[in-house]
Amino acid sequence: MVKSKSAYSTPSKLGKIDTHIIVVWVDNEASVLSRVVGLFSGRGYNIESLAVAEVDQKNNLSRITIVTTGTPQVIEQIVLQLKKLVPVHKVGNFKREDKKIIFKEMALLKIVANSSKIKKALNACKKYNPVILDKTNKSAVIQITALRREVDSVTKNLKPFGLVSASRTGAVAMTRGAEIFN
């Protein structure tokens, strides 16, 4: 077939796709989350995970952490479009590989098994600060904090030890050292 030379935008070659963590400081008001999420869905951007909570009661500010993927051009657009929203105060943009940033997500894992399996399960996640939040002789609820892919692999590894349910937050982010984000 003849190569299309359309006068219209044909999907051109995609650039390299990176994972970014976008941090958005917003006024904690009605429908602000829907504005942010609606912008992502409306413009066809991707959301891998999302975490949101109020961080400043006095100034009524919430912090939204979104893990997204896209070409450099798309990521730039995401940041600029977010900045246009009226309740948005500032937007941080970090590459996942960025060494200056800490990313963590938390997971609650329910194991239903005998105590030897529970012990093995606990052992399998000992690198990720496991905390036993609840224990009976047939079950345990373990809390871990780790990177997304680490939680992925833990949940996979725990299947044989009786993992029946996993609940996880999206990633949250913080800069290392004394530096703060402006």
Add this chain to the structure above:
Amino acid sequence: MPKLFSGAEIVFKCLEDQKVEHIFGYPGGAVLPIYDELKNHPTIKHILVRHEQGAGHAAEGYARSTGKPGVVLVTSGPGATNVVTALTDAYMDSVPLVCISGQVPTHLIGTDAFQECDTTGITRPCTKHNWLVKDINDLPRIMHEAFEVATTGRPGPVLVDIPKDIQFAKAKYFKPKKEKKLNGKVLNKFNQKEIDQLVDLMKKASKPVFYTGGGVINSGPKASELLRELVALTGFPITSTLQGLGAYPGDDNQFLGMLGMHGTYEANNAMHDCDLLINIGARFDDRITGKIDEFSPKSKKVHIDIDPSSINKIVKVDLAIVGDVSDVIKSTTKTLKKKNLNLEKSNKQKISKWWQQIQKWRTKQSLNFINSDKIIKPQHAVQRLYELTKNQDTYITTEVGQHQMWAAQHYKFNKPNRWMTSGGLGTMGYGLPAAIGVQVAHPKKLVVDIAGEASILMTMQEISTAVQYNLPVKIFILNNQYMGMVRQWQELLHEKNYSESYSEALPDFVKLAEAYGCVGIRAEKPDELDEKIEEMISIDRPVIFDCHVDQAENCYPMIPSGKPHNQMLLGPKDQEENRITGKGKSLV
């Protein structure tokens, strides 16, 4: 104790403080308290439309022709959903609108009450911002903020949804505060270094071109004056987008005409071959760029825009200047004058070859058409309309389709704010209500809606509004009985399978005009055209002009799908050699 005002009173006090003179609206259950209050505010005139979409477009026409925000007042539920098209249209074309909608009382929200809908949810993606007022004490602040958001930075529509109980509730009123900053949303902080870089690029360029858009219009009439000065000073050629027409005189020699899909041969070729492209207030829309990979491949690109998210969105640029167009142009001109007094002359020598090339392209006369003495050619009709109205200050609106492109090609605008058309969203039915809005703002001026017979039927009911308020708008219908642009694409891309693009049962527009209480005129032969146009202009009442034109006429030149930007389709003769092939067919 300070005086307390009801929500409805606060709405009007805000409108008064914002110097609103006209609102376009339609009453209903959930806005009755506001309508009840209307009688106490004689400085604000309400224009009753026939459909809420008409209110929105009328407010758009009002805003585009005055530079002031248009104000819309609608009820909850269907009132709000009907205005969504107009809000989206305004959002795409950066028109400042403030839409006030009624909502069911707060205690009924979420219960599927009568005429309830999630108005803020529905309009969230088609407004710059919207508010649901849940506390009467927030109302004055929100109303003032609404005007602030709509009119600052890149303008756009906003919506304030006011539940009925809030309209009755009482609170203190306060006047707008100036210091309120919208989280730093207003960006106009370019620096001299950027201007110096621009001037440097301009000095080096041997094939420069200005590409200007609606941003120049939105920046105010001053921006157009400054643009004219800059263009004269540099000697560079200039082309404009659909929305930018009028910012630079259409009959000036340095003006290459409109660019893009139905732009002129010289404008598109200049864009393709230039070595410096200076975008002022345009957004690299896909109807302009064509295929991105082959868009202006040899040029350095400069983008001047107030909206940072417009920059690098579609086309990667070498120099971005974020700021208000008039401020940027002013600084540029100042720097040019300061740096090199002889630039005008030296530039002209440097780019003389470029002008020779442009002259060569011009000889193609790409807007030409084969005229007829038996049947009215639509282009001829627009040309005659132009010739017969150019001596007075005329405002033109359009619907969407072939007639819109012919109007853009053949009607030459000399002033900004004289051209109102739906570019981004491409809303058929925009022109008539927009013309009404324009006429409300400029009661003594000639306002003509260049229309198609299919488009006009979408908002035909608004002619009744024009009659009610004695607004002498002229509806100039280029009637070819087809959805012309659809038919043209079907002819070029779908083997002339004119699927559903022919209107079998059209009304008799002359009788229709009489039924509405205005004047109908019909023209069928070229030799009666001038006389009838003159008759139309002389009538001080709304007129529907039914101009029967060639049904088979296509809009050229055209960049067809599947072809690169610099290979335009010029006319019927060119078509055989340039058939659209392969994948191009599937692209809209």
